[in-house]
Amino acid sequence: MLRNHVLLPEDRRGTLTRTQTVALRWLEKASLPLADLQEARVARIALDAISVTFDGKEAAANTVRRKRAILHHLLELAVEQKVFATNPLHEIKWKPPKAVTVVDLRTVINPTQAKQLLAAVPKVGRTRGVRLKALFACIYYAGLRPEEAADLRLKNCTLPESGWGQIILERARPQANKRWTNSGETHESRSLKHRAKKETREIPIPPALVVILGEHIDAYGIESDGRLFRTANGGSYSSSAYSYVWQKARSLVLTEEQVRSPLAARPYDLRHAALSLWLNAGVPATEVAKRAGHSVEVLHRVYAKCMEGQQERMNGKISSALDD
Known part of the structure; x- marks a missing residue:
């Protein structure tokens, strides 16, 4: 009921049944006053x-960190509204579990495997696979996030007859529950992450990739808003749809x-393969970070294992420079 009614904007709330109304009144009475979070004991209970999950098991580290961030922002709003003088969480000595942020090398495919997988995509289904090959190719060859590829438009692409082209990303199209988007739609065009x-x-x-995009445009055209990737009916592909393909x-x-x-278990792993390939090819980390939309610090942290094999090659370059 919280997600389906209480936490929604008022103009998106449905009418409660009598049973739901009774349950909501009970929930209001059973809930602690917000001011109680000023007590360290209560704040720690919240943390x-x-x-934990609903069944009492330990929650994943990333889940805990995300929920802790939400709780922190909620209490910051309470500070802004003068409910608290300071954020109660600042007084609690509590550390969230350490999340795994390094790319698992077992997920990373090599160029041959990537080409084989991209070639297999059009064989899936009647129309879905052939329309999604270019989207997956954008994730692998350009290192795009799936939501960035989903909002790619013709005006963003420079596709010459030969040689290298260019993509200038402007927007992304993430998927979310339509109850929480500004437009009320499942997919919403937003600024880049x-x-x-x-x-x-x-x-x-x-x-x-220039060739693949050109072939895709020739075969399927573009949507009225310029988007390259959409269903046969003009809609956006859900994450479950392209994950299924x-x-x-893979099979x-x-x-x-x-x-x-875990090898290429998710479409997002194509991006990991792309960035790993660039780094191992000797592309400077600053350039890889620029293309990927990362900071250099994040790149070094997330792709640390992918860069471990570069030390010998870098030492060789330094030796050559010293000998000149």
Whole structure:
């Protein structure tokens, strides 16, 4: 009831049944006053509560960190509204569990595997696979996030007859429950992740992707708003739809053991493969971070294992420079 009614904007709330109304009144009476969170004991109970799942099991580290951030922002709003003088969480010595932020090398495919998987995508389904090949190719060859590829438009692309092209990203199209979006739609065009509202990102794209995008545009055209990727009816593909296609493509290319493994288990792993390839090819971390939309600090932290093998090559370059 909280998600379906109480926490929604008033203009999106439905009419409660008599049973729901009674339950809501009970919930209001049973809930502690917000002011009680000023007590360290109560604040710690709240932190402990976000650390477990509904069945009492330990929650994943990323889940705990996300919920702790939400609780923190909620209490910051209470400070802003003069309910508290300071955020009660600042007084609690509590550390969230450490989340795994380093890319698992078992997920990273090599270029041959990537090409085989992309070639298999059109074989999935009647129309869905062939329309999604170019989207997956954007994730692999340009290192786009799936939501960035979903909002790619013709005006963002420079596709020459030969050689390298370019994508200038302006927006992303993440998926969320339509109850929580400003437009009331499942997919909503937004500014790029961690970027100012009108900030863009320039990404050179290799000839292979230029060709794939050109073939996609020739075959399917573009939507009225310029988007390259949409369903046969003009809608946006859900994450479950393109994930289904990806899993089917994996089953066509990989061995049974590989299918059960983390190897390219998600479409997002194509991005990990792209950035790992760039780094191992010797592209400077600053350039990789620029193309990927990361800070250099995040890149070094997330892709640390991918850069471990570069030390010997870098030492060789330094030796050559010293000998000159």
